[in-house]
Amino acid sequence: MSAANRPVSRPLSPHLQVYRPQLTSVLSISHRMTGIALSVGLVxxxxxxxxxxxxxxxYAMFAWFNTSVVGRIALFGWTFCLFYHLFNGIRHLFWDAGYGLELKDAYASGKAVVIGTLVATVGSWVLAFSLR
Amino acid sequence: MSGSNNAAARVRGLGSAKAGTHVWWTQRLTAAALVLLVAWFAVSLILNAQGNHAQVRAWIASPVSMVMLILTVLTGLWHAVLGLVEVIEDYVHAEGTKLGLIVAIKFFAALLAVASVVAVFRIAFGG
Structure with a gap:
């Protein structure tokens, strides 16, 4: 192998190991992770x-699992992922249209997504339990 | 000659504009549809998913639920395939594994799509 095309093992940007997590970067990777979780939820x-x-x-087996502790945790997790991906997805659509791209706006919408997700997730479970 | 600025790449729709943006656009279009569908889905599940087997079947069999459920599942699968393929393309760099995973995900999504439609039709028309 010639010196010119030998692979060079220099660090790659953005070099996550030394990168301090920020709200924006955490929400960004969370969008992917919740999307993957929701794909499993779709199955x-x-x-x-x-x-x-x-x-x-x-059907009785599913009904049993859905009301078991593990089932409730899984369904609660999927509810959280669904609302997070929904709200953060709307945030992405606004960005795609060219709105909210300033740093302070990105932080404000990020906080709104977190608050909205928590309210919608807990709210829908409270509502579901009150309707039982 | 490599890159996106040659005759073959133009035919395949790579490079700026044209069909190279098709996946990007479809992901946004399915996302916009899912904003509406998921809103319906979340409210409907809260109201109906806790019933017994007969009540759940009656809910699924109603015309509005049938249409909305099938739309939600199919649009969701479409959106999921686009997202998962993007994740695989970003993190899996061995060509064989990458292609294998992408094909497997698309086959499995097709299976789920047909299964969901059959299930809903069976509930509504199966008697």
Whole structure:
């Protein structure tokens, strides 16, 4: 191998190990992580629909899991991911349209997304439990 | 000659504007649709998902729910495939693994898409 095309192992930017996390960067990677979690949630939703279309025993298994501790934690997590990805996605759509790109606006909308997600997640579970 | 400024790249729609922006645009379009669909989905689940089997089936079988549920699942799958492919392209650099994962995700999404429509139709028309 000639010296010119030998791979050079110099550090790559943005070199995450020495990068201090900020609200904006944490929210950015969270958008991806919640998106991946929601893809798994979509698999579960389709499985649940298939169970609902079938016999009672299969649906009863889903109903049992959904009301178990593990099931409730999973569903609560998916609720959180859904509202986060929804609100942060709207934030992204505004950016795509050219609005809210100033640093202070990006922080303000980021905080709004966090607050909105918490309120919507807890609020929908409180509402769901009150309707039982 | 490499890059996006040659005849082959132009035919494939790479480079500035044209169909090279198709994936980007589709991701935004499905996102905008999902803003409306997810709002319906969240409210409907809160109101209906806790019922017993018969109540849940009756909810799914209503015409509005059928249409909205199928739209939500299919648009969601489409949006998920675009997002997951983007993640794979960013983090998986071995060409074979990358291609294999992308194909697997698309096949699995197609399976889920058909399964969801069949499930909803079976509930509504299966008797």
């Amino acid at each position: 579960y939703l389709v499985a649940w629909l298939c169970a609902a279309s079938g016999k009672g025993e299969t």
